[in-house]
Amino acid sequence: MKYEADKNRYDGRMNYNRCGRSGLKLPEISLGFWHNFGDVDDLDISRAIMHRAFDAGITHFDFANNYGPPPGTAETNAGEILKQDFSQHRDELIISSKAGYHMWDGPYGEWGSRKYMLASLDQSLARLQMDYVDIFYHHRPDPDTPLEESMGALATAVNQGKALYAGISNYPAELANEAINLLREMGTPCLIHQARYSLLDRWIENGLTDVLTDEGIGCIAFSPLAQGMLTDRYLNGIPAESRAGKESGFLQKKQVEEQIKKVQQLNEVAKQRGESLAAMALAWTLTHPAVTSTLIGASSVAQLEKNLDALNSPEFSDGELIEIDSILKG
Ligand SMILES: NC(=O)c1ccc[n+]([C@@H]2O[C@H](COP(=O)([O-])OP(=O)(O)OC[C@H]3O[C@@H](n4cnc5c(N)ncnc54)[C@H](OP(=O)(O)O)[C@@H]3O)[C@@H](O)[C@H]2O)c1
Numbered sequence: 001m002k003y004e005a006d007k008n009r010y011d012g013r014m015n016y017n018r019c020g021r022s023g024l025k026l027p028e029i030s031l032g033f034w035h036n037f038g039d040v041d042d043l044d045i046s047r048a049i050m051h052r053a054f055d056a057g058i059t060h061f062d063f064a065n066n067y068g069p070p071p072g073t074a075e076t077n078a079g080e081i082l083k084q085d086f087s088q089h090r091d092e093l094i095i096s097s098k099a100g101y102h103m104w105d106g107p108y109g110e111w112g113s114r115k116y117m118l119a120s121l122d123q124s125l126a127r128l129q130m131d132y133v134d135i136f137y138h139h140r141p142d143p144d145t146p147l148e149e150s151m152g153a154l155a156t157a158v159n160q161g162k163a164l165y166a167g168i169s170n171y172p173a174e175l176a177n178e179a180i181n182l183l184r185e186m187g188t189p190c191l192i193h194q195a196r197y198s199l200l201d202r203w204i205e206n207g208l209t210d211v212l213t214d215e216g217i218g219c220i221a222f223s224p225l226a227q228g229m230l231t232d233r234y235l236n237g238i239p240a241e242s243r244a245g246k247e248s249g250f251l252q253k254k255q256v257e258e259q260i261k262k263v264q265q266l267n268e269v270a271k272q273r274g275e276s277l278a279a280m281a282l283a284w285t286l287t288h289p290a291v292t293s294t295l296i297g298a299s300s301v302a303q304l305e306k307n308l309d310a311l312n313s314p315e316f317s318d319g320e321l322i323e324i325d326s327i328l329k330g
Pocket residue numbers: 031032033034035036062063139169170194195222223224225226227228229231232233241242243244278295296297298299302303304306307
């Protein structure tokens with residue numbers, strides 16, 4: 001049956017935050033395509049997740065060249081679904097992609113050369129079946145390529161109309177500052193920084209968010225559920241079908257075992273607040289004033305649904321924030 005988007009999708013439940021000092025707004029919750037959209041996945045479920053996300057007001061879908069597995073297949077599969085079901089909604093969607101990690105063999109298949117980044121963007125556009133992406137990111141800093149060259153490639157992508165905005169990801173504070181200044185000088189300002197941020201990983205608070213706030217750059221927090229650890233997924237062991245259980249290498253069983261005590265304590269705080277741990281963890285990322293959007297993954301519509309509860313999360317009291325901090329320090 002043909003997909004008809006929910007007519008009430010902009011009914012006010014989802015908030016749209018301004019991305020830094022740009023003209024662009026992003027939904028508080030965005031959907032990432034790192035896992036769950038590759039050739040190894042059930043694409044009926046992938047399609048249903050995309051439908052439910054858009055119906056709930058999630059207007060931002062985040063890709064990278066290497067998402068799958070196998071690498072590239074998330075863009076290919078979702079690109080086909082976007083063409084079939086969302087073509088009349090292209091102007092309502094913010095589609096991002098990235099280049100930086102290994103994508104093809106040989107000296108030009110990863111990192112930050114102009115050669116790699118612009119070829120990768122062309123490949124992503126072909127897989128997505130699109131003329132342009134809204135945001136094109138440099139996925140990780142390249143220690144061996146001049147920053148001018150990598151930022152120049154982003155600027156070229158924008159000037160060619162193949163990307164509307166430039167972004168950076170995984171850049172530490174000082175390098176982010178340099179990249180932001182270069183992009184501004186090139187006339188293609190940096191829109192956003194995509195950084196890992198969750199209750200279990202607060203590195204951005206040590207300098208990066210100050211830079212982003214001062215410079216008027218947005219911040220999108222990836223893996224806000226710590227790949228599923230900040231949900232009920234692992235409270236009673238490691239299910240075989242979970243990310244850690246599949247032993248894909250992205251989330252190790254050992255990491256889960258090391259964090260589970262804190263997770264259980266955080267779960268008690270969530271219970272006192274009358275919500276799930278997932279909803280609390282997502283709402284918490286959004287309390288940071290530098291965070292524009294929190295970028296989740298979901299392997300089922302039911303997970304997505306639970307994560308959307310974060311939109312109704314009660315305000316955090318000072319006492320709750322102190323309790324959370326003390327659990328995290330413990
Ligand atoms: N820029 C970068 O370097 C970078 C790096 C990583 C990610 N990202 C972006 O960030 C996005 C999100 O990353 P992520 O997938 O790690 O995010 P996440 O939201 O922290 O974790 C998502 C995973 O947690 C589990 N999960 C989610 N909701 C759940 C719920 N309500 N109950 C139980 N389990 C639940 C699912 O895993 P299972 O069901 O499979 O166990 C799901 O696939 C990516 O898709 C990508 O777009 C960017």
